[in-house]
Amino acid sequence: MLLDFAITDFYYLMIILFSGLVSFVAIPSIMFVARERKLYDDFHQERKTHDASISRLGGVGIFCSFTIVSLLFAKYDAFLPTNILLTACIMLFAIGLKDDLAGSAPGTKFFIQFLVAAMMVFLGNVRLTSMYGVLGLQEIDFFTSTVLSITTIMFMVNAFNLIDGIDGLAGTLGLIVNLTFGIMFLHMGQDELATLAFSMVGALAGFLYYNYTPSRIFMGDTGSLLIGLISVVLGIKFIELNKFSEENYDPIFASAPATVVAVLIIPLFDTFRVFTLRVLQRKSPFQADRNHIHHRILSLGFTHLQATFIIVLTNLIFIYLVLMFKEWGNFVLIFVFLGICILINWLTTVLIRIKYRKDFKVNYFWK
Secondary structure: OHHHHHHHHHHHHHHHHHHHHHHHHHHHHHHHHHHHHOOOOHHHHHHOOOOOOOOOOHHHHHHHHHHHHHHHHOOOOOOOOHHHHHHHHHHHHHHHHHHHHHOOOHHHHHHHHHHHHHHHHHOOOOOOOEOOOHHHOOEOOHHHHHHHHHHHHHHHHHHHHHHOOOOOHHHHHHHHHHHHHHHHHHHHOOHHHHHHHHHHHHHHHHHHHHHOOOOOOOOHHHHHHHHHHHHHHHHHHHHHHOOOOOOOOOOOOOOHHHHHHHHOHHHHHHHHHHHHHHHHOOOOOOOOOOOOHHHHHHHOOOOHHHHHHHHHHHHHHHHHHHHHOHHHOHHHHHHHHHHHHHHHHHHHHHHHHHHHHOOOOHHHHOO
């Protein structure tokens, strides 16, 4: 038995190492081509936090590493057809690469994301089939399930795209998310899903060597869209595998939806907050600004690396909390997490007011 576990652990460690090696070796060549051809990120001036021109093609290395390792190690699984998933990845890669090289219209990106989400739902059967007790609801009909699933996939794909704003942040969050899912799938005996998760972990680890401050390359839309897709697909599958049903009275992980919310809490809440504020201000929810959580932490005087560490540590605390209090149930946990996020955001706002007004007054807590 111990030998079987040792062999299994070594197998998945090799997946991470091989994927990391492919990414680590590929990115210097990508940086060389970008430098020779002047393929920089200058057309995204409104979102830049760097003065120097840096290539946004790091996602090419992530995509190549993830795809190669997935094809080598993954086996066809009827629960998640790998061919459908990789087809969706290629579609996002294409639109992401166009955006990184020359920019693309928001409508075009939105349409491709919709096609990818619909393909995963209808052909890949990546679908939420219940509300799992949240808001007192359980089973939902096929139409509601389809709309909810497509919306969720598109939302999380965009969430990782929007959180990619400072050195190392999106890559480290993606690594934590996929490593967490990989370990949980391994514990559940879901080898196929664990392989996909660990392939992404390795690809991101190799990329992050070049992305931490001082950053030499960014992942761009090519990388962030891919991370978002893999993360949300793994999240939905994790929920469905741990769903209470007549066939599954005793799921391995209780409160699976709340667990996924905790794992994805940073991009999930940040995007929800930013979209809500933009709509309330009568702006397009996709209009770029500098109101994301990482921008707010930078405004307090922290460096990119410090801000990334603070945000990632917060994410890890949420994961710890959901595993410790999973018996509380989905409804309670999700709303507790929402309350904690609102509290953190409120305290951040107060600290920003104190910093820029250079004094402290009690009314800073509300205006």
